Structure formats: structure tokens, C-alpha cells
Amino acid sequence: MPSLKDLRNRIASVKQTRKITSAMKLVAASKLRRAQAQAEASRPYAARMAEIMGNLAAGVADLPEAPKLLSGTGKEEVHLLVVMTADRGLCGGFNSSIVRAARQRIARLRADNKEVKLLCVGRKGRDMLRREYGDIIIDYIAGVAGKRRMEYADARMIADRIATLFDAGEFDVCTLLFNRFRSVISQVVTFRQIIPVEPPEAEKPEDEAGAIYEFEPEESVILGELLPRNLAVQVYGALVENAAGEQGARMAAMDSATRNSGEMIHRLTLHYNRTRQAQITKELIEIISGAEAL
Amino acid sequence: MADKLAFELVAPERLLASLEVDMVVAPGAEGDFGVLPLHAPLVSLLRPGVIRVYEGDKVTKRVFVAGGFAEVNVRGLSILAEEAEPVEEIDLEEARERLRNAEEDLADAREPSEAERARLERAVAVARARVEAVENPV
Numbered sequence: 001m002p003s004l005k006d007l008r009n010r011i012a013s014v015k016q017t018r019k020i021t022s023a024m025k026l027v028a029a030s031k032l033r034r035a036q037a038q039a040e041a042s043r044p045y046a047a048r049m050a051e052i053m054g055n056l057a058a059g060v061a062d063l064p065e066a067p068k069l070l071s072g073t074g075k076e077e078v079h080l081l082v083v084m085t086a087d088r089g090l091c092g093g094f095n096s097s098i099v100r101a102a103r104q105r106i107a108r109l110r111a112d113n114k115e116v117k118l119l120c121v122g123r124k125g126r127d128m129l130r131r132e133y134g135d136i137i138i139d140y141i142a143g144v145a146g147k148r149r150m151e152y153a154d155a156r157m158i159a160d161r162i163a164t165l166f167d168a169g170e171f172d173v174c175t176l177l178f179n180r181f182r183s184v185i186s187q188v189v190t191f192r193q194i195i196p197v198e199p200p201e202a203e204k205p206e207d208e209a210g211a212i213y214e215f216e217p218e219e220s221v222i223l224g225e226l227l228p229r230n231l232a233v234q235v236y237g238a239l240v241e242n243a244a245g246e247q248g249a250r251m252a253a254m255d256s257a258t259r260n261s262g263e264m265i266h267r268l269t270l271h272y273n274r275t276r277q278a279q280i281t282k283e284l285i286e287i288i289s290g291a292e293a294l
Numbered sequence: 295m296a297d298k299l300a301f302e303l304v305a306p307e308r309l310l311a312s313l314e315v316d317m318v319v320a321p322g323a324e325g326d327f328g329v330l331p332l333h334a335p336l337v338s339l340l341r342p343g344v345i346r347v348y349e350g351d352k353v354t355k356r357v358f359v360a361g362g363f364a365e366v367n368v369r370g371l372s373i374l375a376e377e378a379e380p381v382e383e384i385d386l387e388e389a390r391e392r393l394r395n396a397e398e399d400l401a402d403a404r405e406p407s408e409a410e411r412a413r414l415e416r417a418v419a420v421a422r423a424r425v426e427a428v429e430n431p432v
Contacts, residue, residue: 041308048304048372052337052365152306152376213367216324216338225339226363229376236306 004279007272011265018261024090025254032184032247038150039181039240049226049233053197055213056223067220069163069227072196073172078115080138080171081105082162084178084238085125086246087142092253094179094187094246095124101189102129102177117171121158121239138170150243155236162235163228166195178238179245185252187245194234197227299331300370301347303357305378311357317348318371320364329364329371336366342423344381345373356381358427360420377420386428393421 002010083102085095102118102125109116118137120126126140139161144154162174174195179187215222298314319328321343329336340362347355362375400414 038307042306044302044309045304045306045374048302048365048374052363052374055337055365155306213335213337216322216327216336222337222339222363233306 004272004276007268007275011268011272014261014264014268018258018265021254021257021261025251025258028091028247028251028254032244032251034149035240035244035247036181039244042237042240046233046237049230053226053230056215056219056226067224067227069166069195069231070197070223073169075172076114078117078171078173079109080117080119080162080165080174082119082121082158082174082176082235083125083129084176084242085120085122085128086242087123088246089124090253091246091250094249094253095122095128097187097189098177098179099125099128101191103132105175105177105191106133119162119165122242138165144239150236150239152232152236155239156232158239159228159232159235162195163231176234176238178242179249181241181244181248184248187249190241192234192238194231197230297331299329299333302370302372303345303375303378304372305375310375310378311355313347315347315349315354319346319348320371320373321345321359322364329366333366333371335368336364338364340364340373340375342420344427356427358384358424360424381427384424384428386425389421389425389428393418393425396421 081102083098085098089095106116106118116136118129118133120129120137120140121144123142126137129137141158141161144150144158165171166174173193176190176192176194178190178192180190182188298316299318301311301313301315301318302309303311317328317330319326320338321341323339323341326343327338340359342360343358345355345357345359346353347357358379358381359373359375360377362373362378364371364373396414396418400411400418403410403414406414
């Protein structure tokens with residue numbers, strides 16, 4: 001039976017916790033707005049890029065001299081998973097759901113006798129995967145996920161790293177693993193294969209079907225420039241989605257934490273008052289019965 | 295049909311411009327080219343240089359791009375640029391400084407790998423084009 005003082009302390013501490021969680025919720029809400037705006041702003045570029053890719057890739061993919069980034073190495077023995085998580089915790093199941101999906105994917109690929117390598121972006125994912133898969137984490141990119149603003153330069157840096165590994169023959173297939181932002185309360189773990197490029201299903205308006213493009217310089221040269229950039233754009237898109245998802249998840253988690261602590265305060269206060277009354281009654285009885293005994 | 299050209303300039307982080315204009319002259323990798331309304335479909339690489347936007351016979355906008363892609367289709371012209379800034383916002387001193395630094399980096403690099411060398415040379419080319427964009431308004 002906790003004493004009255006214990007209860008008072010307990011209530012005070014839960015109130016402090018509630019203050020912190022509700023402040024974190026507000027901060028996450030404002031960061032979410034910014035992240036969402038950024039995600040929206042990045043869409044036109046990605047859309048145009050996909051369009052040009054679609055136009056180009058269709059014609060070139062079948063040629064034997066097609067760039068490796070587009071057609072792959074022809075094998076799929078070694079898989080690279082780029083696991084994108086947040087740098088910070090306290091955002092509900094955000095990080096753990098990515099890590100869980102990564103584990104499942106690794107197990108499945110291994111069951112098919114494929115080799116798996118990991119590239120971690122974001123601290124939490126690395127921390128959670130390190131114990132089990134420390135030997136196959138080939139690279140870790142820190143300090144990107146925690147930034148106030150996602151910078152395209154960061155995405156390009158990651159994409160360059162991936163391209164370098166690919167050129168060095170470290171892997172055959174590369175898949176991004178991140179949380180797609182669907183709404184504040186729902187983030188969807190998404191796998192997106194970026195090497196070899198899955199041909200984008202470009203939906204074209206009727207009037208464009210069969211439009212014949214002129215290329216200047218020739219297609220393969222443009223493609224050579226375009227592919228690394230496409231890689232960067234895909235990575236950037238994933239980073240931005242992830243950032244929005246992280247803030248959304250944190251906001252939802254902190255909202256329910258705030259509500260839970262409110263309930264707890266209510267319950268504890270009730271308990272405290274009952275105990276206090278019981279004690280007063282008990283003391284009165286003691287005084288009265290003491291007086292009667294005289 | 296369209297007597298204006300729909301022109302869009304997009305960077306990875308945002309849409310920079312979306313206008314209806316009369317003509318755009320873009321710095322193609324194989325020479326500048328002008329795009330008028332109803333231009334034939336075209337995909338081109340861009341070199342570092344200046345995009346000029348025309349309304350009537352006058353240049354109304356000059357934007358420096360560090361390279362990118364241009365796509366013309368029936369809907370108009372879209373330019374995908376990784377770096378873009380209006381020419382009038384470039385500070386000439388700062389641009390020269392950047393060119394000097396880039397040239398020094400290239401000169402200082404000892405036995406750079408091929409990729410490293412290409413990157414440095416590209417930085418110099420971009421910085422030079424940026425200075426020229428301010429010095430020789432066309």
C-alpha cells in the first residue's frame with residue numbers, strides 16, 4: 001500500500017512526463033508540416049525524371065550495350081538492402097517496423113541462397129541490426145535522417161556511394177527499404193528496387209503515344225548522365241518520405257502517450273483522494289473511540 | 295493551338311518556375327537551342343550555362359543552370375536542373391572566388407583518380423560558366 005507521499009510524488013512525475021510528451025507532439029507536428037511540404041515540392045522533379053526515364057529506357061534496355069545501372073549485372077546473387085530509418089527513437093513502431101521488414105527480407109533471401117549486404121542510413125536501424133547482422137553491414141551513413149531539412153546533396157552522396165559499390169561489383173540488386181508516408185497515422189514499409197531499374201510504368205496521355213523524340217546527344221549518352229541522377233532522385237524521394245513518416249509516427253505516438261498519462265493522472269488522483277479520506281476517517285474514529293473510553 | 299510555350303523549371307527540391315512564355319533558349323550540350331511553341335519532341339542534355347526566357351523579343355528572365363536535362367513534348371518544355379539560380383542574384387565577386395577555389399582544387403589534387411579528376415574539372419567548368427553568365431549578358 002503506497003503512502004500518501006508516494007502517491008503525490010507519482011502524480012507529480014506523471015504530470016512531468018505528460019508535459020514532455022505533449023511538447024514533443026507539438027514539435028513533431030510542426031516538423032511534419034515542413035517535411036510534408038518538402039515531400040510535395042520534390043514530386044514534380046521526380047515525376048519528370050520518371051517520364052524521361054520511361055521514354056529513354058524502353059528503347060535502350062534491350063540493347064546489349066545498355067548501361068549496367070539500367071539492366072543490372074545479369075545475375076541476382078548478391079543483394080544490397082538500403083535500410084533507411086530515423087536517427088532518433090520515441091516514434092512508435094516507426095523504426096522497428098522497418099527493421100522487422102528488413103529481417104524478414106534477409107531471412108527470405110538467405111533461404112533462397114542469396115547473399116545479402118546491408119547499408120544503413122539512420123542510426124536506429126544500424127543499432128538494431130548491428131548485433132545480429134553486424135558482419136554484413138558494409139556501410140553506415142550517419143547524420144542524414146536527423147537534419148531539419150533533407151538536402152538533395154545528401155541524397156546524391158548516398159547515391160554516389162551506392163553507385164561506387166555497384167561499379168566495384170559488390171552487389172547485383174539494390175533495394176531501398178523505407179517508410180512511405182501515407183498519412184499521419186499510417187506509414188507503409190516499402191521496398192523499392194533501384195538497381196537494376198524496374199521500368200517505370202509511365203501512363204501517357206493519348207496524344208503522346210508514339211511521339212518520337214529527338215535526342216541530343218544520342219540516347220546512350222543521355223542515359224549515362226540520367227541514370228546516376230535517377231538513383232539520387234529515388235534516394236532523395238525515399239529520404240523525404242521517411243522524414244515525413246518519422247514525424248508523423250512520432251506525433252501519433254506522443255499523442256497517445258499524452259492521452260495515456262492523462263488517464264493515469266486521473267486514476268492516481270482518485271486513488272490518492274480515497275486513501276486520504278480513508279485515513280482521515282480512521283484518525284477520527286481513533287480520536288472518538290479514545291474519547292469514549294475515558 | 296498553343297501560341298505560348300509552357301515552360302517549367304524544376305529542381306530536385308522544388309518547382310522553380312512554371313510560366314507561359316514565347317520562347318526559351320537553352321544551353322544544350324551540343325550548342326544553344328531555342329524552343330518555340332509546337333517544337334518537335336526532344337530530349338537534350340544541358341551544359342552549364344544560362345537559360346534565357348523570351349516574352350516577345352525581349353529577354354525577361356535569365357537563369358543559370360549547372361547542367362541538367364531538357365525535355366520538349368506536346369505539353370511544353372520542362373528543364374530538370376540540379377542547381378539553378380537567377381543570373382541577377384549571382385554575386386560576381388563570389389562567383390570569381392568560387393572559380394579560383396575550384397581551379398586551385400584541381401591544381402592541388404595530386405594524382406586524383408579518374409572519377410575525382412572528372413568531378414574537379416566539372417566544378418571548374420560550372421564555376422567558369424557561372425562567372426561568364428554574369429560578365430557577358432546576352
